[in-house]
Amino acid sequence: MxxxxxxxxxxxxxxxxxxxxxxxxxxxxxWLDSDHPAVAQAPPAVASSxxxxxxxxxxxxxxxxxxxDLRHLVLVVNTLRRIQxxxxxxxxxxxxxxxxxxxxxxxxxxxxxxxxxxxxMASLLEDLSHIEGLSQAPQPLxxxxxxxxxxxxxxxxxxxxxxxxxxxxxxxxxxxxxxFEDIDTSMYDSELWAPASEGLKPGxxxxxxxxxxxxxxxxxxxxxxxxxxxxxxxGTQALERPPGPGx
Amino acid sequence: xxxxxxxxxxxDWSHRRLGPWCSPTGSPAPLSCETGCGEGSWILVCRLLxxxxxxxxxxxxxxxxxxINNSFLRDHSYATEADIISTVEFNHTGELLATGDKGxxxxxxxxxxxxxxxxxxxxxxxxxxxxxxxxxxxxxxxxLEIEEKINKIRWLPQQNAAYFLLSTNDKTVKLWKxxxxxxRPEGYNLKDEEGRLRDPATIxxxxxxxxxxxxxxxxxxxxxxxANAHTYHINSIxxxxxxxxxxxADDLRINLWNFEITNQSFNIVxxxxxxxxxxxxxxxAAEFHPHHxxxxxxxxxxxxxxxxxxxxxxxxxxxxxxxxxxEDPSNRSFxxxxxSSISDVKFSHSGRYIMTRDYLTVKVWDxxxxxxxxxxYQVHDYLRSKxxxxxxxxxxxxxxxxxxxxxDSVIMTGSYNNFFxxxxxxxxxxxxxxxxxxxxxPRAILxxxxxxxxGKRRKDEISVDSLDFSKKILHTAWHPSENIIAVAATNNLxxxxxxxx
Numbered sequence: 001m002x003x004x005x006x007x008x009x010x011x012x013x014x015x016x017x018x019x020x021x022x023x024x025x026x027x028x029x030x031w032l033d034s035d036h037p038a039v040a041q042a043p044p045a046v047a048s049s050x051x052x053x054x055x056x057x058x059x060x061x062x063x064x065x066x067x068x069d070l071r072h073l074v075l076v077v078n079t080l081r082r083i084q085x086x087x088x089x090x091x092x093x094x095x096x097x098x099x100x101x102x103x104x105x106x107x108x109x110x111x112x113x114x115x116x117x118x119x120x121m122a123s124l125l126e127d128l129s130h131i132e133g134l135s136q137a138p139q140p141l142x143x144x145x146x147x148x149x150x151x152x153x154x155x156x157x158x159x160x161x162x163x164x165x166x167x168x169x170x171x172x173x174x175x176x177x178x179x180f181e182d183i184d185t186s187m188y189d190s191e192l193w194a195p196a197s198e199g200l201k202p203g204x205x206x207x208x209x210x211x212x213x214x215x216x217x218x219x220x221x222x223x224x225x226x227x228x229x230x231x232x233x234x235g236t237q238a239l240e241r242p243p244g245p246g247x
Numbered sequence: 248x249x250x251x252x253x254x255x256x257x258x259d260w261s262h263r264r265l266g267p268w269c270s271p272t273g274s275p276a277p278l279s280c281e282t283g284c285g286e287g288s289w290i291l292v293c294r295l296l297x298x299x300x301x302x303x304x305x306x307x308x309x310x311x312x313x314x315i316n317n318s319f320l321r322d323h324s325y326a327t328e329a330d331i332i333s334t335v336e337f338n339h340t341g342e343l344l345a346t347g348d349k350g351x352x353x354x355x356x357x358x359x360x361x362x363x364x365x366x367x368x369x370x371x372x373x374x375x376x377x378x379x380x381x382x383x384x385x386x387x388x389x390x391l392e393i394e395e396k397i398n399k400i401r402w403l404p405q406q407n408a409a410y411f412l413l414s415t416n417d418k419t420v421k422l423w424k425x426x427x428x429x430x431r432p433e434g435y436n437l438k439d440e441e442g443r444l445r446d447p448a449t450i451x452x453x454x455x456x457x458x459x460x461x462x463x464x465x466x467x468x469x470x471x472x473x474a475n476a477h478t479y480h481i482n483s484i485x486x487x488x489x490x491x492x493x494x495x496a497d498d499l500r501i502n503l504w505n506f507e508i509t510n511q512s513f514n515i516v517x518x519x520x521x522x523x524x525x526x527x528x529x530x531x532a533a534e535f536h537p538h539h540x541x542x543x544x545x546x547x548x549x550x551x552x553x554x555x556x557x558x559x560x561x562x563x564x565x566x567x568x569x570x571x572x573x574e575d576p577s578n579r580s581f582x583x584x585x586x587s588s589i590s591d592v593k594f595s596h597s598g599r600y601i602m603t604r605d606y607l608t609v610k611v612w613d614x615x616x617x618x619x620x621x622x623x624y625q626v627h628d629y630l631r632s633k634x635x636x637x638x639x640x641x642x643x644x645x646x647x648x649x650x651x652x653x654x655d656s657v658i659m660t661g662s663y664n665n666f667f668x669x670x671x672x673x674x675x676x677x678x679x680x681x682x683x684x685x686x687x688x689p690r691a692i693l694x695x696x697x698x699x700x701x702g703k704r705r706k707d708e709i710s711v712d713s714l715d716f717s718k719k720i721l722h723t724a725w726h727p728s729e730n731i732i733a734v735a736a737t738n739n740l741x742x743x744x745x746x747x748x
Binding site for chain 2: 051054058066067069070071072074075077078079083231232
């Protein structure tokens, strides 16, 4: 880089670094290095949120399998938690309602779909245990935690993922409703899709407001999950449904 | 060797012992080789293919087997997904080698007998028996398909003339008996030679039927079916050293079975949380200790290994030992947990060590030291900077297996681009070899491969970006006493042998 003690202009420096990057292996974790000039230019949240998006997609895909691979699911969810934790470093502090520093509908959608994810994830895992209850006697509970050893700080359960804006850590207020006024919500006003039924876990504490906002991604996901649950619990339609895509 | 019409359908193959039909040039590779020491020099003994492909082609056209092998081997479109080999296992003597595939089939190969006339054929494996172990099923309660893919095969030690093995898919374990029949009774009184009944009035004398030799027939019969004990997907089975019990492990539970009892099993490990929302860890592999019938280990998706003693309690939720290496803070990333997930755990033959495989390394642990492994081997560390891409294409979730050699001095595991790696624990030397038909000529010694990680690429090296991540070696096996290895690459089974003096 700065060889022979020569001072170089910033543009030259950046050009050199780009060339070096092309020669050497592409380092995918560059966003973790805050000294990197590219990071200084772009907010870290952008890179983390793209990984977040990817993980959310993977989770969706995994949940949509006829029988999700539990290992894959657990690893993706744990990775998603890590990413979210890194994007919200001040989660422990009480949320301060203020304008988000990096506004964008994408962040809002992410946050609201995250609530739906946690709800659907929770409901699916709950559903797996319900189904097992039909065919097997309940297993004796272990005295210690599921890992067989005392757990100091238990990781937050899925159901309690707080609805925080990933970029800023602020709670999203109900002002989002205004964004969706144009969307036809008559389809989702039917009682059949009332979230209080079928033992669905409620979302985060302020999630009730979110469930009213008919965000398309969220309700589409809910449709699928509720549909699945309905079919399983009713049972009669089980044979009529074509099997989902194989693993 | 031309396939006769009666031999065309693969289901008939269990009734015939077939000669070698493997080598593309029609002649088996000789075992002698010229040079090489250190890690040893490896040569290709034979490359074996799933029988269906050959039989399907011969049904359409009468082609010599050699031509079949030559023509369609280069054309990937003939290989169907059902033929992808999903498990490989030698039996306890190394005489038999079993493979299971995604189509639920088991193919057993037998080692060619040594003879003075054909010394060069020693070490070659030929098809011995083929049978359909598992069929696809439909679970009506959950409205789910159950894959017929064979996840694992484990042999039982031989106690009589017959061979026994366990094979499992996601839900059901089966015990198969493979036996030979080379004699048949002849000279019945009431039946003639074609089996037609004779009129008793025409019988004037009685005779005792005698056993006469017949063409060897190998038949496989299912002796036990162990079903309905696993809610989640079975990832491991392990035969206990008492030879009376075995265990099957799924994502959250491990069950202990008695071979004679199929309608019940004992649950010995259960890590399912009361509230499924709290699920953060799953069981990835499990194995019994080779000598102590009360001891077993299981690994997790968080990179931990637990050793349990069944004498301590009926439900082994409390471990006796807990093996975990502290995370290296300099290597911490979003993918730390995924790459620490253990995909395979194997006891050494001595029972003193366990070996674990995670995404980038193989680790050897001493049973007496829980806080860190005694040896760590980098399988393909050049992938560490590619984790994001590998996460994107799901390769980061690939489950590689690992194996010990007979003397526990060398360990082997697979990688991408049809590469596999061997590590000599004593000399600390390692080698990368490739299992591919382009590079495997008969009589040639396998050339060590090298991956270039930046800077100038030498002529023989391959750069990281050129690696083919669709060609992965997940399953390998090592002969229990000799330096013969079996490497599964998609639908091909390669058998390599060390040099023979």
